[in-house]
Amino acid sequence: MQTLLVGLDAACFPVLRPLFEDGALPHLESLFDDGATGRLESQIPPWTASAWPSLYTGTNPGKHGVFDFLRFDGYDWDIVNATDVRQRTLWEYADAAGLTSVVVNAPVTSPPPDVDGAVVPGYLAAEDPDCHPDGILDDVREAVGDYRVYARRETDETAGDDRFEDYLELARMRGAAFRYLADRFGPEFGFVQFQKTDAVFHDYPGDHGKVRRIYRAVDEQIGAILDECDPDTVVVASDHGMGEYDGYEFRVNEFLREAGVVETTTGGQGVPSWFQIKDERLTGGAEQGASGHPVLERLAATAATVGLTYQRGKAVLERLGLAEFVGRHVPVGAVFAASDAVDFSASRAYLRSPSELGVRLNVEGRDPDGVVARDEYDRVREEVISLLSSATTPTGTPVFEEVVPREKYIDGPYAQEAVDVLAVPTDFQHGLSALVGEQFGEPEPWNHKRHGVIALAGEGVDSGADLSGAHLFDVASTVLATLDVAPATVMDGDPLAAVDAPDERSYPDYEAATQAATEDADVAERLSDLGYLE
CATH class of the missing domain: 3.40.720.10 (Alkaline Phosphatase, subunit A)
Structure with missing residues (x-):
């Protein structure tokens, strides 16, 4: 060798x-x-x-x-x-x-x-x-x-x-x-x-x-x-x-919703979530309506808004023997019927996946239901960059050390498939989330x-x-x-x-x-x- x-x-x-x-x-x-x-x-x-x-x-x-x-x-x-x-x-x-x-x-x-x-x-x-x-x-x-x-x-x-x-x-x-x-x-x-x-x-x-x-x-x-x-x-x-995160979880889509960039829906179209996966695994397909359990729907909605994701809650649910029950009785339809999710097709820009580390614009002629005209692309992107650059934590420190056009780090024949704006957390002390609800939460440790x-x-x-x-x-x-x-x-x-x-x-x-x-x-x-x- x-x-x-x-x-x-x-x-x-x-x-x-x-x-x-x-x-x-x-x-x-x-x-x-x-x-x-x-x-x-x-x-x-x-x-x-x-x-x-x-x-x-x-x-x-x-x-x-x-x-x-x-x-x-x-x-x-x-x-x-x-x-x-x-x-x-x-x-x-x-x-x-x-x-x-x-x-x-x-x-x-x-x-x-x-x-x-x-x-x-x-x-x-x-x-x-x-x-x-x-x-x-x-x-x-x-x-x-x-x-x-x-x-x-x-x-x-x-x-x-x-x-x-x-x-x-x-x-x-x-x-x-x-x-x-x-x-x-x-x-x-x-x-x-x-x-x-x-x-x-x-x-x-x-x-x-x-x-x-x-x-x-x-x-x-x-x-x-x-x-x-x-x-x-x-x-x-x-x-x-790898290291400890001692900052915050920053919910980018909630921040952009408050700025009028992201639109939300209760129709079920949103970012990939554990709720979708668990629904499909346990019921054979995502439900598209209320579960018939209004108390559980309210609990699911509350969990989503405060960022109770599967990796944070599964240990408790499994210890109590409730994981499968929740998966069967609180389908994704119930969660999104009771709480907001990002409406990709109506938003000007949004975070698709936290580990993309950036925001995708919804561009006319490029994305299926694009709302940003091509001649408005540069202006809207600069608006998003400015907005994210201004984001601060509850203690007043910047969330991001740099917010830049993707071209600073990504170029090549497939660059158009990437996010349009990259947002790098300050010293990688903060995590990003695609959830809507409260703007800040606890990051993964x-x-x-x-x-x-x-x-x-x-x-x-x-x-x-x-x-x-x-x-x-x-x-x-x-x-x-x-x-x-x-x-x-x-x-x-x-x-x-x-x-x-x-x-x-x-x-x-x-x-x-x-x-x-x-x-x-x-x-x-x-x-x-x-x-x-x-």
């Missing part, structure tokens, strides 16, 4: 350094001590579903086409998948150069491409995803025992510590599957990604003992991979950082930060190189350099100073797969578990 890329979702120095200092992560610590290291600036928005494709294509979202966990078609939405990634991945560049790859658990890689080697998709794939080559998942399971993309859902049998033990088992599965496939295919390039280094903060906020155990489990697997695969060069990278980590160690690496200024977009071209493969001119990053790189070159136009629907309610419900759907 020439190059091993280890992906640690949400890893950052504030998390790693205390674990290094007490000797909890000997294998990772050795890579960081012996190699060139630095902070890795993430993109805007710094969220998993968009950031990992940026890392492994070397391009910004406007070029690869994934901006969020969701893809929007007009006002409708679906979960993104690999057909939404419309640039070459690292393993496709390697394949074109005659190299073999093994890729395990990389997010947004289902369905996988036909390359020399093996691809077992990760986050946002179905539990039994299509893998490459056909049948390889059965072989993995036969060789290493059970292999799953996700932890078991929380039930009476898998609650608390029992469910957390499954997180540790997932780390073992990743390492064992990667080692089996590496032995079988003998790849020049390997990529293994560990997701629970992020999820542990969402699911067990503030539980440093569980964070330590997850990272120790991952470190053990990295050590076993290093021993068995003996890669010439190792690259460790994360998609973003731990969430994404702007800076992750990068480390390069091994053959051909200048361990003393200065990696200050390293960016997420630099990872792909750096990895290609370690494989002696030329970076592509389309890439937005450059090879880091720690490695020598061939001159960049133009590649033939990429023939992207036809976009296909995900239509996997289980994946959507898992997103709601982590707080990515409200």
Whole structure:
């Protein structure tokens, strides 16, 4: 193996350094001590579903086409998948150069491409995803025992510590599957990604003992991979950082409603929500009317206005044995019949999804029922930028450190699919919400930060190189350099100073797969578990 890329979702120095200092992560610590290291600036928005494709294509979202966990078609939405990634991945560049790859658990890689080697998709794939080559998942399971993309859902049998033990088992599965496939295919390039280094903060906020155990489990697997695969060069990278949020949840659509930009409706057309998902899962389809339980309708409406989302309330409901009852008896129709939701078609602009980190204008001729005339686009966008720039917290501090046109961070052939205005929370201390109701609420206690980590160690690496200024977009071209493969001119990053790189070159136009629907309610419900759907 020439190059091993280890992906640690949400890893950052504030998390790693205390674990290094007490000797909890000997294998990772050795890579960081012996190699060139630095902070890795993430993109805007710094969220998993968009950031990992940026890392492994070397391009910004406007070029690869994934901006969020969701893809929007007009006002409708679906979960993104690999057909939404419309640039070459690292393993496709390697394949074109005659190299073999093994890729395990990389997010947004289902369905996988036909390359020399093996691809077992990760986050946002179905539990039994299509893998490459056909049948390889059965072989993995036969060789290493059970292999799953996700932890078991929380039930009476898998609650608390029992469910957390499954997180540790997932780390073992990743390492064992990667080692089996590496032995079988003998790849020049390997990529293994560990997701629970992020999820542990969402699911067990503030539980440093569980964070330590997850990272120790991952470190053990990295050590076993290093021993068995003996890669010439190792690259460790994360998609973003992680930290405490001590600010507010800012409900952008409520703020814009009060300014006359957002219109609301009780007709059921609104932002993706847990209520919709739970309704469809338990009743076989969203109800479009009152539930017949007026008391429950009032409770549902109150919950929506104060921001009682599924990830905040499910633990209480399940502890009381009420989750399924609420799902069956308070359908989405009841919630929206009793409370307002954003009316996409009537609004001039709105927040579609919090993790898009911005606002979409409803433009005539571009959006199905656009109300903003094209010759008014610049004026309305400047109005929205001015409004959001003026937003302050209850203590009088700015909500956003910058509110800018999307072009500052996003450009390329798919940029029109993105939000029109990007709004970056001050020091990432505040979370965004698409709910309407009270303007401020409590944020998720731990969430994404702007800076992750990068480390390069091994053959051909200048361990003393200065990696200050390293960016997420630099990872792909750096990895290609370690494989002696030329970076592509389309890439937005450059090879880091720690490695020598061939001159960049133009590649033939990429023939992207036809976009296909995900239509996997289980994946959507898992997103709601982590707080990515409200």
